[in-house]
Amino acid sequence: MEDLVLILNIAVVVSISIGGFLVRNYFPKYVSEKAKNLATKEDIGQITDQVESIKRQHAVELEKIKTELDVKGALRQSFQSKSLDALTAIDELLVEIHLYSWKQLAERSPNEHYVWSNVDTLADNRHFHYYRVAIDKVKMVHGLYLTSAAKKALSDLSQSIGMLSSMELALSNDPDEAILKSAVPGYSSAIESVEKCRKRLMHELGVQS
Structure with a gap:
């Protein structure tokens, strides 16, 4: 045990x-x-x-970036559309000034009448003073969508047309022979100024002819 x-x-x-x-x-x-x-x-x-x-x-973050890109894309598209509207308005005005000057030359040169009869569609109350104001207005209305150089080209054209408006005023007030003789070179210089402005705008805005 x-x-x-x-x-x-x-x-x-x-x-x-x-x-x-x-x-x-x-x-x-x-x-x-x-x-x-x-x-x-x-x-x-x-x-x-x-x-x-x-x-x-x-x-x-991705959604935020996507939203920002969408907004920027919409703004860019809107800006391009407005820029196109500006170019269209300016081009139409330049064409009208060119045709107006051509019409005045046609009335003073028998060699131009047969051509002008096919394109005379301008209002009778238009003149250089009107066009100077029109240039300043189109620059103001569409200035946001134009570069500084493009606006400078329009300002230079406005100045040239403004000087020619004084010639037109003299032509409408019983002008002497010297004033009458200055008309043809004056309207010719207007056409040259318009073409110079057009070329500067095309170069500045990257528009191909």
Whole structure:
């Protein structure tokens, strides 16, 4: 009986020793690994949340950039349309001044009458003073869509036409022979000024002839 008790005591001591050894050597490692696994899962969750947050921010930024590009594209398209309107209005005015000057030459040169009869569609109340104001107006109305050089070309034409308006005023007030003789060169110079302005505008605005 005593031997059995002794054996049991020894078995208990051995079990406690083995249990203590396992607790000292393996349980901390198990707990550590378990903690690592939990930490890894938490890290993965945090990283996933950060990635999703960055994706959302990136999507917002992309949408913002897309909106800005759409607005800029619309503005650019509108500007180009307005620029085309400006060019059309200016070209129509230059053509009218050219035809007006040509008409005045035709009335003073028999060689031009057969040509003018095919294109005489201008209003009778137009004259250089009117056209000078028209040039200044078209520059003001469409100035936002013109370069500085283009506006300078129109200003120079306005000045030239303005000087010729004084000649027309003299022609309408019982002119002498000298004034009458100045008419043909005057209207010819108007045509030259219009063509010079047209070439400057085409060069400045990149319009091909």
